[in-house]
Amino acid sequence: MKVAIISVSNKGQELAHDLKDNLDSDSTILKCDLYHKNVKKYFPILFYEYDAIIAVMASGILIRSIAPLVESKVTDPAVINIDDNGQFVISTLSGHLGGANEFANKVAALIDATPVITTSTDVNNKLGIDVLAKDLYLSIDNTKEILHFNKAILEGREISITLNPNRNFEYLFEYLNNVTLEINVSINYSSKVNTDEIHVSFEGHELILRERKVVAGIGCRRGKECKYIYNGLKKSLDDLKILPSRVNMLTSAEIKKDEKGILELSEKLNIPVEFVDIDKLKLFESSDVSKSEFVYSKFGIYGVCEPSALIMAGFDSELIYKKTSYDGVTIAVAVSK
Template structure:
């Protein structure tokens, strides 16, 4: 997640600096930038450039600043509101699809504050269909139907989920079995369904949830054993609450195409691996990737795991887990848009 923290007072700025230091240690936070004052100037930029905005200011200032920028629950960034004393963290905008509710709980824990969440499904301990989609990294083809399905869930009505029987949906079943929020669903199978889609239906209402492509980028020292690579992958996915069965692909640089540990892991988990050509890695540019001078001096490229994951996830993909090292293994995770 790319975050911006904006403050207006000196006290708020101090809290922003402290919070950034904590967030920079979190592998799921790809970038965290600070802004101070000039809210009219900065908010239009923040809405277009960041996944989440943490506004340390009075709620009135925040609401007046973003009112003209709000467009859709599908595209608007997560917006959080924190008071100068850091007592309350309020999920203000894009609680579900934007991830504001989840981020609110994370930030509140970091600064020992009280989280405030007001979305209906959450306060009633129900699993919103948009929460399910976000948690499982699924795109929603018809977001206008979210309100209908969430209202039905609040009323305790049964939702139908239809999937292709030839696809491993272990991640979906595991999620439904372990989630602490309530939802009443029945699972149906149809070979007419596309293999990467889930049909949600009730009465005459339907929506399609489609898998976004999740790519785990891997870098490692020469001859690194499979078990160590697997440990790094598992730890990274655990931080994101992603089951291994939800991963679509592994990726690395072509200089790693003979690494037995990576090939063995691919075979073991039945997850394909792609090795990206050095020329593509040299040409690839992104403001979100870290650059290693050591890797550059040795291989002529600035990195392996992050650019490999982004390239294989496709155009306009984004990192959801920045380069993290695990005993000679580096892992990054990207997702298609």
């Protein structure tokens, strides 16, 4: 997630700096930039350049600033609003698909504030179908149907989920078992459903949730044992709150193609592994990728786990977990659009 924090007062600016210090150490935050004053100038830029905006200011200033920019719950960034004293963190825009509700809870915990969530499903302890899709990195084919399904969920009606019997959906079942919000579902199976799809239906209405491709990039010292690579991967996935069964692919650079620990991990988790050509890594450019002079001095490339993950996740993919080191192992996670 790329985050912008914008403030208007000196007190708000101090809070913004403190918050940035906390967010910079979070592996799910790719970058966090600070802006101060000039809200009319900055908001039109922030709205399209960042996944989330933290506005430390009065709600009136925020609402008047973003009103002309709001387009759709599918494309609008998450926007949260904090008062200058840091007492309340309000999820203001894109609570579900944009992740503002979850992000508001995270930020509130960091500054010991009270999160304010107003979406109907959340305040009634219900699991919105768009929240499920967001949490499990699933795309929704017909977002106009979301309101219909969430209304049914609010009323306690039963939603039908149909899966392909040949696909391991452990991640979905574990999520439904562990989530604290309520949803009434029945599970059905049909070979007519594609293996990467989850069909959701209710009284003639249907949503198709499709898996976005989740790719874990791995870098490691030569000879690193499987258990250490697994531990690093598991810690990263725990931060993302997803199971290994949700990962579609493991990847690394071709210089690691005979790395026993990575090959054993692929077999252990039953997740395919692909190794990216050095030439592709040399040519790959992205402002989101961190550069290591040490790696460049040894292999002629600036990184392994981040570019490998982005390349294998496909065109226009994005990092959801920046390069993080675990005792000789580096992990990054990318997801397709």
